[in-house]
Amino acid sequence: MVLQVSFAKYQRDKILACIIHQGLVKIMNMKNAIDPVKFAADLISYPSITPKDEGALDRLEKQLSELGFRCRRYPFGSGEDRVDNLYARLGDRAPNFCFAGHTDVVPPGDKKGWELDPFAGEIKNGKLIGRGAADMKGAIAAFVGGLSELLATGWLPEGSVSFLITGDEEGPAINGTKKLLSAITEEGEKIDHCLVGEPTNPLRMGEMIKNGRRGSLNAEITVIGKQGHVAYPHLTTNPIPILVGIISELQSRFLDNGSEFFQPSNLEVTTIDVGNPTENMIPERACARFNIRFNIEHNSAELIQWIEGVIDNARTKFDALIELNVRVSGESFLTPPCKLTDIIQNSAEKILGIKPALSTSGGTSDARFITHYAPVAEFGLVGATMHQVNEQVDVEDILSLTKIYKEVLLSYFR
Numbered sequence: 247m248v249l250q251v252s253f254a255k256y257q258r259d260k261i262l263a264c265i266i267h268q269g270l271v272k273i274m275n276m277k278n279a280i281d282p283v284k285f286a287a288d289l290i291s292y293p294s295i296t297p298k299d300e301g302a303l304d305r306l307e308k309q310l311s312e313l314g315f316r317c318r319r320y321p322f323g324s325g326e327d328r329v330d331n332l333y334a335r336l337g338d339r340a341p342n343f344c345f346a347g348h349t350d351v352v353p354p355g356d357k358k359g360w361e362l363d364p365f366a367g368e369i370k371n372g373k374l375i376g377r378g379a380a381d382m383k384g385a386i387a388a389f390v391g392g393l394s395e396l397l398a399t400g401w402l403p404e405g406s407v408s409f410l411i412t413g414d415e416e417g418p419a420i421n422g423t424k425k426l427l428s429a430i431t432e433e434g435e436k437i438d439h440c441l442v443g444e445p446t447n448p449l450r451m452g453e454m455i456k457n458g459r460r461g462s463l464n465a466e467i468t469v470i471g472k473q474g475h476v477a478y479p480h481l482t483t484n485p486i487p488i489l490v491g492i493i494s495e496l497q498s499r500f501l502d503n504g505s506e507f508f509q510p511s512n513l514e515v516t517t518i519d520v521g522n523p524t525e526n527m528i529p530e531r532a533c534a535r536f537n538i539r540f541n542i543e544h545n546s547a548e549l550i551q552w553i554e555g556v557i558d559n560a561r562t563k564f565d566a567l568i569e570l571n572v573r574v575s576g577e578s579f580l581t582p583p584c585k586l587t588d589i590i591q592n593s594a595e596k597i598l599g600i601k602p603a604l605s606t607s608g609g610t611s612d613a614r615f616i617t618h619y620a621p622v623a624e625f626g627l628v629g630a631t632m633h634q635v636n637e638q639v640d641v642e643d644i645l646s647l648t649k650i651y652k653e654v655l656l657s658y659f660r
Contacts, residue, residue, distance in 0.1 A: 282391030287367030385443030445629030
């Protein structure tokens with residue numbers, strides 16, 4: 247009996263010692279985890295205004311390499327249009343969970359209006375201030391931070407984790423994510439689900455996940471008539487009434503009522519230019535630009551055909567040259583509620599106590615390219631100050647997002 251009791255005590259002591267040892271190892275390893283706030287400030291210090299990288303991707307690549315990622319750079323374009331991109335992967339097996347984003351930022355504007363240097367990455371009153379803090383270096387740092395905390399405990403994904411990072415999201419998006427996706431796909435890479443770290447929350451953390459976006463079409467119509475004296479209109483062809491008539495007909499069309507996930511499509515005229523400084527002269531040329539934000543009830547081809555039809559009708563009535571130039575920034579898309587959106591919602595609710603709503607509001611993002619390769623959803627920081635002077639995020643929000651991303655990874659590979 248004495249021997250049995252002694253042996254039981256020995257077993258308990260051994261188990262307790264093992265638990266204490268593992269706990270100490272975990273604490274020691276956690277010291278090697280990356281501080282997301284410090285890393286975000288570090289990334290902000292690189293003035294990576296599109297398309298210049300200025301070392302931001304080098305810094306990210308170095309950090310990911312130290313975590314065990316295989317990194318590869320993908321430069322596209324040449325000269326001033328050259329854009330650098332990064333793809334990094336940890337693991338070889340499926341599923342491949344990808345975090346996508348961008349290190350490029352918009353210009354800071356007048357630096358005199360900033361409380362702090364926009365590229366210093368300094369903290370004031372609990373807020374990290376700097377260009378890219380919200381959009382979206384803060385989210386990149388949060389995902390790296392959350393992942394590093396997991397890896398520091400010995401965790402490894404039952405699959406792969408990857409980063410798809412571009413330097414051309416804030417620019418024309420020609421030499422960025424679109425080409426990068428094509429390049430890695432040709433090399434045999436496959437993304438199973440993708441989380442984009444765009445600042446999706448309007449005012450506070452946990453409000454919103456983007457599971458789709460409206461498409462964007464920009465059009466410019468130029469009418470070239472015949473200039474002349476206002477007293478002799480019969481000798482001229484005034485382009486202004488022709489242009490106004492075309493725009494009026496386009497605006498008179500009711501596009502749609504919206505749907506469960508989308509607000510109604512809308513056409514907005516952004517400018518009408520004549521450039522005529524003379525009071526007694528009918529101008530030769532008139533130009534108008536407009537944008538259409540359209541939901542999944544439309545596509546760009548159908549809309550372009552409609553615009554061309556209105557212009558063709560105007561050509562039959564007027565002796566004038568009418569030109570149309572169209573640029574489609576992206577098609578509308580929707581990721582229906584699925585495993586990915588459920589995991590993000592549940593992870594955010596677990597950390598914040600708030601379940602984010604699914605939304606397709608706002609502008610475009612690189613998710614419009616990723617949707618052709620994998621289910622994609624966006625969730626990041628609060629975007630109230632993005633692109634503004636004194637762009638900033640709460641330090642606590644970065645820490646919360648780090649915990650959410652960490653929970654997303656745990657749930658995805660569980």
